[in-house]
Amino acid sequence: MKKSAFLGALTVASIAASAAVAQDVSTLDQVKERGKLNCGVTTGLVGFAAPDANGQWKGFDVGVCRAVAAAVLGDANAVEFVPTTGKTRFTALASGEIDMLARNTTWTFSRDVDLKFEFVGINYYDGQGFMVSKDLGASSAKELDGATVCIQTGTTTELNLADFFRANDMSYEPVPIETNAEAQQQYLAGACDVYTTDASGLAATRATFEDPSAHILLPEIISKEPLGPLVRHGDNNWGDIVRWTLNALIAAEELGVTSANIGELGASAGANPEVNRLLGTEGTLGEMLGLDAEWAKRAIMAGGNYGELFAKNIGEETPIALARGLNAQWTEGGLLYAPPFR
């Protein structure tokens, strides 16, 4: 009697074990079943991802999360934003705590190959810059020998910084900092002379200062920082969905599809076949992804196309005032180039 009860317990345990081991349920099914997309973002970088006064997450990276949620679940608000630091983001993604990471993360070889992630594209072409206070009198990063530098720990910028100073035979003192908010506080208190991170992040941080004009970004951009959303290795279909949602936003701008005219363009098949395929009035692209025909239409309607997202969150009309630069469409001399929708 006792023995059989014990064996029964053992059986239950081993079944539980095999269930825990098998993680073969696809991410798409998990998201659909949950009814929410878990999207990893920063702990707060105005313009890219930060909660506003009402607790609503707003920003450029947030826009990508919402577009994916709209494409998959049909609701741009069905997103659980998980704030991650430079240190916790990869563990959160690898462990399955989040379905995708949209946290100005640099696409590098080792992250893609060794850490077993899949970067689905680039939503912002960035580079590492330096911000100093104007009264420091420095006009070039080459004049920073001996400076104390605030840096967010666990980022590629940490390694670039070491390389830059070594290559120029200069010394510096790193002050490792966990989040952008702490770095801002340390920098403003003068505990470090220089704050370094992606130039877009510096612009966004400077925009929140009491007196932004007292600080300058030095002209040197010391690295390539292609930032983009990423997913785990091993679920290619999910990777495709995130990749083509991003591409849909970029292609929509190129094709002139905006949140204003999408209702009209998506109502029935029009003259441009690529627009028709994108918006699902022609062809079966959505079906191939395992979604419905209007997936891209919903993604674009969530926050507008790439250009609208850019203008609304970080563009020249906003306090962050970033120019399109490299992030213009390829037709306008930039690097944005979405593969064809066919």
Added chain:
Amino acid sequence: MYHMTSMTDPHQGQFRLSMLFNDTRYRSLTYQAIAAILLALAIWYLANNLVQNLRTAGLNISFDFLRDSAGYDINQRLIEYDSQSTHARAAIVGILNTLLVSFLACITATIFGVIAGVLRLSNNWLVSKLMSVYVEIFRNIPVLIWIIIIFTIMTAVMPAPRAFRGDTPEATMLLDMFAFTNRGVYIPGPYFTAPLFASAFLNWVLVLAVLAGSLFATRRMARWATGVQEQTGVRPTTWYFTLAMWIVPVGLLLMVMGLAWEIPALKGFNFKGGIKIGGALIALWFALSIYTGAFIAENVRAGIQAISKGQTEAAGALGLRPRRTMNLVVLPQALRVIIPPLISHYLNITKNSSLAIAVGYADVTATLGGITLNQTGRAIECVLLLMAFYLTISLLISVGMNFYNKSVKLEER
């Protein structure tokens, strides 16, 4: 099975399987065996789950990354290190920083604790109440908050190095030797103009060796004085010999090697020269000290109160003044009560030092468990190494303190 009889105990009847549960002789063993099996199964399940999941995710456990170049810089390093050094070396830099701050904090926490604990029993109302306030405030607020408060106040209140610049600077150096900035405190650093060894490290080892010799000699002298006192009843005056033994040899050595002081000076962005005690180290050290000091104060108070009042009264009857009574009669006995919990407090300091990352202090959690983990993605390996490190260091502290505890324990015959 049913017909099995015991060979060793003739009084024992036939053994039946139900006796495993019904017979008090076997019951506890049975339950212990079942518990042990369940525990083993649980551990096996967890370990197996980990290995399986890692295999499914295509990850393997490997410590090869420790030999790769780290690529990042560390601001406080007790041994030579640059961004081209290996991850293993970065971990060692972190370990040394952990040990440094733990060691410093253990010493100051003990000093704070003993002073506050003794003063809390003072007859002076104001002093004892002040100490109660100290203890209650500091031990009832989490240490992480203390670390952050102290660090934030330091960076906000102290002047930045650029405030020292110009013809009429906002801030000036204390005695032209010490600079208190929001990046840390710069103090003059000693160096040798005529060193005996090429390596600075060996020179300091030599100085330490001479000091150890002095310690040995003074201990011998004290023992001799005690011997004389026991035979004649009069203790010979030795304090000037002791003083000379401490000062003369090391003084001569330092003179031969030409000790000089390097004064910190503002050069470029920062002060250069001398010794820099970083703001993060100060904040962490101070916060751990006052926080743990409050706990130690309570231990000390408990220890003192555990000594019966009769001891104090007897000492008073023999004509000992209160201070000598405390030092010669009460504290030596109170140590027996104080030391066992003190071990836990030292362990807590060491483990709490892992909060260093909150203020950017490069301890082992920040280097190995932070940057290295993040740049290599080897989370499991790094965390295993961290666990092994903290376990080892805690056990070593424990062993050392237990050894000391044995030496002050009441000798029972």
